[in-house]
Amino acid sequence: MNQTQEVGYVISSRDFLVYLDGLPTIxxxxxxxxxxxxxxxxxxxxxxxxxxxxVDDAKITPKQLFKRLPNRLGLAVxxxxxxxxxxxxxxxxxxxxxxxxxxxxPILELDQAAPGIESRQFITQxxxxxxxxxxxxxxxxxxxxxxxxxxxxxxxxxxxxDIIVNQRNTGVICxxxxxxxxxxxxxNLIDTLKNNNALSYTIVIATSSSEKAPLIFLTPKTAFxxxxxxxxxxxxxxxxxxxxxxxxxxxxxxxxxxxKPPGRESxxxxxxxxxxxxxxxxxxxxxxxxxxxxxALPVVELNLNDFTALIPTNLMSMTDGHLxxxxxxxxxxxxxxxxxxxxxxxxxxxxxDLLSNLLSTRIRQILSEATDLxxxxxxxxxxxxxxxxxxxxxxxxxxxxxxxxxTAIPKQIQTILLALIFTSxxxxxxxxxxxxxxxxxxxxxxxxxxxxxxxxxxxxxKDEQKLIQLLEGAGPVLTKLxxx
Amino acid sequence: xxxxxxPTILITGAAAVVAILLYFxxxxxxxxxxxxxxxxxxxxxxxxxxxxxxxxxxxxxxxxKGNWATQKLAEEFESRLEGLIQTSQNSISVSQDQLxxxxxxxxxxxxxxxxxxxxxxxxxINQIFERLESKLSDFLIQTEQKTTSSIELELKSxxxxxETYKNQQLKLIDENIIAMMEQTLxxxxxxxxxxxxxxxxxxxxxxxxxxxxFIV
Amino acid sequence: MRHWxxxxxxxxxFKIMDEIFSTILNETFTLTQLKLRLRILKSHLxxxxxxxxxxxxxxxxxxxxxxxxxxxxxxxxxxxxNVYDIFKDLESSLNQLQVLTIYLVFEVNDQISKELGTxxxxxxxxxxxxLDIKYDSRLIAGCSLVWKxxxxxxxxxxxxxxxxxxxxxxxxxxxx
Numbered sequence: 115m116n117q118t119q120e121v122g123y124v125i126s127s128r129d130f131l132v133y134l135d136g137l138p139t140i141x142x143x144x145x146x147x148x149x150x151x152x153x154x155x156x157x158x159x160x161x162x163x164x165x166x167x168x169v170d171d172a173k174i175t176p177k178q179l180f181k182r183l184p185n186r187l188g189l190a191v192x193x194x195x196x197x198x199x200x201x202x203x204x205x206x207x208x209x210x211x212x213x214x215x216x217x218x219x220p221i222l223e224l225d226q227a228a229p230g231i232e233s234r235q236f237i238t239q240x241x242x243x244x245x246x247x248x249x250x251x252x253x254x255x256x257x258x259x260x261x262x263x264x265x266x267x268x269x270x271x272x273x274x275x276d277i278i279v280n281q282r283n284t285g286v287i288c289x290x291x292x293x294x295x296x297x298x299x300x301x302n303l304i305d306t307l308k309n310n311n312a313l314s315y316t317i318v319i320a321t322s323s324s325e326k327a328p329l330i331f332l333t334p335k336t337a338f339x340x341x342x343x344x345x346x347x348x349x350x351x352x353x354x355x356x357x358x359x360x361x362x363x364x365x366x367x368x369x370x371x372x373x374k375p376p377g378r379e380s381x382x383x384x385x386x387x388x389x390x391x392x393x394x395x396x397x398x399x400x401x402x403x404x405x406x407x408x409x410a411l412p413v414v415e416l417n418l419n420d421f422t423a424l425i426p427t428n429l430m431s432m433t434d435g436h437l438x439x440x441x442x443x444x445x446x447x448x449x450x451x452x453x454x455x456x457x458x459x460x461x462x463x464x465x466x467d468l469l470s471n472l473l474s475t476r477i478r479q480i481l482s483e484a485t486d487l488x489x490x491x492x493x494x495x496x497x498x499x500x501x502x503x504x505x506x507x508x509x510x511x512x513x514x515x516x517x518x519x520x521t522a523i524p525k526q527i528q529t530i531l532l533a534l535i536f537t538s539x540x541x542x543x544x545x546x547x548x549x550x551x552x553x554x555x556x557x558x559x560x561x562x563x564x565x566x567x568x569x570x571x572x573x574x575x576k577d578e579q580k581l582i583q584l585l586e587g588a589g590p591v592l593t594k595l596x597x598x
Numbered sequence: 599x600x601x602x603x604x605p606t607i608l609i610t611g612a613a614a615v616v617a618i619l620l621y622f623x624x625x626x627x628x629x630x631x632x633x634x635x636x637x638x639x640x641x642x643x644x645x646x647x648x649x650x651x652x653x654x655x656x657x658x659x660x661x662x663k664g665n666w667a668t669q670k671l672a673e674e675f676e677s678r679l680e681g682l683i684q685t686s687q688n689s690i691s692v693s694q695d696q697l698x699x700x701x702x703x704x705x706x707x708x709x710x711x712x713x714x715x716x717x718x719x720x721x722x723i724n725q726i727f728e729r730l731e732s733k734l735s736d737f738l739i740q741t742e743q744k745t746t747s748s749i750e751l752e753l754k755s756x757x758x759x760x761e762t763y764k765n766q767q768l769k770l771i772d773e774n775i776i777a778m779m780e781q782t783l784x785x786x787x788x789x790x791x792x793x794x795x796x797x798x799x800x801x802x803x804x805x806x807x808x809x810x811x812f813i814v
Numbered sequence: 815m816r817h818w819x820x821x822x823x824x825x826x827x828f829k830i831m832d833e834i835f836s837t838i839l840n841e842t843f844t845l846t847q848l849k850l851r852l853r854i855l856k857s858h859l860x861x862x863x864x865x866x867x868x869x870x871x872x873x874x875x876x877x878x879x880x881x882x883x884x885x886x887x888x889x890x891x892x893x894x895x896n897v898y899d900i901f902k903d904l905e906s907s908l909n910q911l912q913v914l915t916i917y918l919v920f921e922v923n924d925q926i927s928k929e930l931g932t933x934x935x936x937x938x939x940x941x942x943x944x945l946d947i948k949y950d951s952r953l954i955a956g957c958s959l960v961w962k963x964x965x966x967x968x969x970x971x972x973x974x975x976x977x978x979x980x981x982x983x984x985x986x987x988x989x990x
Contacts, residue, residue, distance in 0.1 A: 121965040123915075136963030162909070181965065772982050779981070780974060783954045787970075788919075791955060796920050799956045800930065803968035804937050813914065813938050813961045 120182040122146070125163055127174040130326050131371050132166040134180055140164060143225050145183040148172065154180075155187045155328070157372075165372060167328035169203065185221065189336060191343040192219040196287070199304055199318035202332035207320060208304060222343060224335040228394035233403035240465040241352070241409050244280030244522030245273070247515040250474050250532060251454055252437060253462035256350055257398025257407035260459060261429050263414050263421050264439025269451045270413055272519050273439070274354050275303065276450075277411075279310045280522040281352065287344045288316040288352045291337035294330045294360040297322035310520060323360075330364045338395045338408075346404035353396065357413040358389060362425045379424045389425075390432045435459035448516055454481060470525075472578045473532055477511055484508035503541075510535045513545035514552065526572045527556045533581045539589040551596040564591050830891050831903050836942065837888050841880055843931020845913055845946045847924075851880065856901050863894050876924045914943060915960035917950040919969075 122136030132154060137146070140156055147153045152172030158165045168174070189204035194215065199208035202224075206213055237255040254260050264270045278288045292300050300320040307313045319337050321330045334355050341351045355361070362385055369382035377383045389412075396410035412433065414426050419440060421427070430436050437457045444451035463471060484504050491497060491505055514531045517523065523531075531552070534540050540548070559565045568584050575581050791799075807813050838855075842848045854873060858881070873881070892900065914934065922930065927947060935943050950958070953969035960966075974981065 118967070119965045120963055121960055122963060136960075138963040772978075775982065775985060776974065776978055780954060780971060783970070783974075784951070787955050793920065793926070796918075796955065797926065797929070800916075800918065801933055801937075803957050803959065804934055806968060807959055807961075807966065808937050810966075812959065812964075812966050 122164060122180045122182075124174055124176050124178045124180065126176065128371055130168045130328055131368070132168060132174050132180075133163045134166055135163055137164055137180075137182055140182060141186075143187045143223065145185055145187055146180045147183050148174070149179050149181075153183070157368075167331075167368065169326060169329045169332070171326060186223055187225065187332075188221050188223040189339065190215055190219045190221045191340050192216065194219075195317045195340060196315060197313045197317075199300075199320055200336075201321060201325075202319060202329055202336040204336075208318075220343070222339045224332060224339050226339065226342065226395065228391060229397070229399065229403060233399050235398045235400045236464075237398045237407075237461050238465055239407075240462070241350075242280075242284070242525060243277045244524075245276060245450060245517055246523050246528045246531070247450055247452055247454070247517070248437070249525060250470055250528055251477065251515075252435070252452070252457050252459045253466045253470075253474075254409065254435075254459060255398075255461045255465040256409055257396070258435065258459070258461045259393050259396050259410040259412070259433040261412055261414065261426075261433040261436035262439065263416055263426055263430075263436055264451075265416050265419055265441040267444065268439035268441040269444045269449060270415075270439050271299075271303070271356065273450050274356065274411065274413070275306055276519055276521075277352070278307065278316060278354075279312045279520055281315065282312060286315070286350045286352055287341075288312070288354070289337050289341050290316060290318050290320075290354045290356065291333050292318065292320040292356055293333045293358070294321060294323045294325075294364060295356065297324070327364045327367050331361065331368060334358070334361055334392050338392055341408045342395065345399060345406035345408050348401075348405035350406060351408045353408055353410045355392075355410065355412040357415050358429060359414045359425055362389070381424060385425070386428050386432075389428060393429075393432050434461045448512065449518065454478075455485070467573075469572065469575050469578055469581065470529055473529060473581075476536075476578065477532060480504055480507050480511065506542075506544075507535055509545040510540060510543070510548055513548040516549075523556065524560075526569050527559055529572055529581070530559055530569065530585065531556065533578060534585055536578075536582045537585045537589060539585070539592055547596070547598070554595055555592060558592065558595050559588075562591060562595075564588070830896075831900060831907070834888070834891055834900065835904065835907070837884065839942045839944070841883070843935075843945055844927050845911075845944050847927070848944060849908075851877065852901070852904060854881070856897075859889075859892050859897055863892075863897060874924075911944055912940065912942070913946050914938075915946040915948060917948050917953060917958045917960075917969075919949070919951055919953050919955060919957075921949065922947060 120137050120139065122134035122140075125133045125135050127133065134146070140146075140159065142156050142159060144156050145153055146156065146166060150172055152168060152170040152174070154166040154168040154170075156164055157167045166180070189200075189202075192215065194213055198206055198210065198213065200206050200213070204213070235257075237257045239256045240249070241254045241256045241258070242249055243254065248254060262270055262274070274290070278290065281288055290303065292303065300318070300322060304313070304318055307316055307318075317340060319333055319340065321333050323330070337353055337355065341353045344351050362381060365385060365388055366376075366381050370376060370380065374382045377385075393410060393412065396408040398407040399405060410433075412429055414429055416426060417423070421430070421438065435458050438453045439451050440453050441451070443453065466474070484507070487501050487504060491501065497505075511532070514535065534555070559569045565588050568588060571584070572581065575584075838848065838851060842851055854877060916930075927945070930947075931943075931945055934945060935941055952971060953967070954971050954974075956969035958965065958967040958969050958972075
């Protein structure tokens with residue numbers, strides 16, 4: 115206890131919500147501590163009382179003394195966080211011992227205002243995920259926010275882990291915020307990342323569902339604070355928020371306990387603000403404001419594929435696109451289980467080079483035509499040759515887009531594989547051919563001396579027709595390598 | 599009597615006379631031809647014999663000429679050959695001498711060269727040894743320095759660690775001292791200070807609060 | 815009631831309340847005591863007005879003395895109509911009271927708390943100052959005060975914490 119300090123006494127308490135009086139010069143987001151060491155932060159200030167959300171579990175009695183702490187709601191950030199798992203207050207939870215903090219590590223506040231327009235830069239670079247379906251058809255840019263929607267068991271988490279693992283050696287820092295997931299899931303995630311040597315450039319910020327609601331509520335704020343630290347150093351950051359639906363539910367719990375009037379689906383009226391002011395902190399920044407970029411991938415779990423509920427629609431309106439995962443596609447074996455027709459990337463097209471753009475337009479055309487023709491194909495026994503071609507091309511495309519977990523395909527190979535579908539080499543082959551020989555073909559374009567020039571020349575091509583012509587020349591080499 | 603002869607018989611008779619005349623003409627011409635022919639063939643034979651004679655003469659003339667020419671040629675060839683053989687013999691002997699001289703020269707030179715190379719190799723080897731010695735000694739000195747300096751660094755850091763530890767422990771002890779003192783004071787004062795004393799202290803605190811304008 | 819009549823009634827009721835309050839506060843020095851006395855006063859008055867056969871609550875001597883010391887004029891303020899209103903106002907104005915919280919190392923009885931209260935009121939020149947006495951044995955001697963949400967420690971322990979270095983030095987003089 116210091117000589118002179120501001121104190122407050124408990125007026126009333128409800129679970130993790132405590133009302134204090136006193137504390138004359140307190141501000142929102144200051145920290146207070148009770149005499150038995152339980153900490154809380156100031157959520158709101160009324161005329162005669164102060165609302166505190168407790169982050170530590172302790173018994174609160176009326177008239178208990180709370181003293182004001184000198185620090186505000188924040189945590190110390192630094193490079194030592196890489197490879198570690200922490201909780202939102204900066205305490206390590208991975209059992210690897212205390213964090214090696216230095217004295218001059220900055221302590222950043224969790225609640226920062228999102229930078230304004232003057233600090234943003236046009237998104238021009240593509241964020242390569244290593245997954246063919248995303249990089250070609252629904253590209254993501256560096257600094258974009260892309261919402262990941264999907265039912266339970268539709269492969270979202272595995273997809274996100276793949277993206278993280280495929281960022282090895284690219285200099286991208288990955289931050290995974292696990293908001294109120296089960297402790298087992300967090301443990302599995304950390305182990306998977308460790309087994310794939312992905313932990314050295316990843317930070318995990320996790321709260322299990324058994325922790326106090328205010329602590330779970332802070333998780334995305336901590337994630338963004340850490341991301342901003344790295345972004346200001348000029349790094350590219352990938353931030354995954356899994357999942358925002360949980361965050362919304364926790365905020366609803368806190369608001370309802372605090373007697374805030376419930377709105378639609380019983381969420382409080384400012385639920386949009388809570389998510390929007392977080393997601394606005396992501397983006398691509400000018401060198402004057404640090405350089406770097408924060409690409410955010412918020413995740414929402416849907417109920418029975420219903421994306422018209424409040425939270426999914428809110429998030430869809432504040433992000434630059436969304437990927438819709440369907441569990442039906444997942445059980446059919448399409449991995450990643452993204453519904454291409456219902457997914458969109460509003461900023462990604464400007465980051466793709468011209469060749470990929472043209473190729474992806476063509477592929478989307480075929481996919482949409484095939485969807486139309488599919489109904490006919492079910493009813494007629496004999497189809498004209500063009501229809502058969504389109505349907506077969508669609509099958510080939512889907513076979514090329516299927517990608518197993520923890521595999522990365524470089525960008526040029528992705529383009530080549532998709533362009534091969536339009537060459538005579540693959541024109542008549544069934545999709546089982548691709549499934550069998552995809553790996554062989556991909557390797558061939560990297561290792562065979564006859565084919566390496568094609569791979570290298572992709573950067574200079576301006577037209578997908580030219581690429582297809584080049585690949586016609588590669589036909590004989592490939593036929594030799596892939597005996598039927 | 600004689601009637602006019604039948605025209606047919608007239609014509610036939612005319613024709614026969616003509617035929618006989620033609621036949622005589624023809625015979626006469628044939629005889630002349632054959633005579634001419636005989637004459638021509640005789641002339642031809644004569645001419646041919648003349649030609650053959652002339653050819654024979656020419657042939658013998660040529661032959662004699664040729665013989666003589668061949669002989670003359672053969673003589674010349676022989677003399678020339680003699681001359682060539684002589685010159686070549688000379689040149690061979692000259693070049694032989696040259697070769698022998700050259701070989702001798704070569705031998706001498708190679709012997710010299712061997713000598714020279716041996717001596718230079720010896721000198722080089724000596725030089726290399728000297729350099730090796732000096733480098734080795736430098737290297738040893740350097741290693742020794744490095745080892746000593748690294749050991750010193752280690753020692754310094756260890757000493758520092760020990761210092762830090764010592765300071766930490768001393769600080770702990772200090773805090774313990776203070777804590778013990780506080781405990782002692784609590785126990786003692788609780789027993790010793792009378793109620794009046796305690797109250798006095800409280801009044802003092804209140805007075806101080808007033809002075810410090812803590813309570814306005 | 816008309817508006818001006820209501821205002822008049824309110825202002826007069828304020829005056830009445832102030833009088834009642836000051837009378838009560840004359841002899842009451844701690845918050846706990848105040849709340850207790852309000853309660854017994856209320857129950858006594860309700861008993862008197864609305865009568866009941868329940869036996870009166872046993873009170874300690876001090877409170878009984880106080881009760882009997884209240885002048886008759888005091889009781890005249892109350893009647894059947896306004897008793898509830900007055901007490902409602904009194905309870906709501908409890909929150910506006912200025913309370914000095916004081917942490918002591920020893921337990922106090924009524925006598926001492928009265929003394930303390932008088933001295934405090936005199937020192938700070940606030941006749942209606944109320945004390946809230948709490949106990950904290952970590953303060954070795956003296957007391958610490960909390961006023962308007964600010965905590966100041968006037969106890970011995972804070973002095974020791976402040977002079978740690980000197981104390982340690984003088985201890986170390988005894989080391990070999």
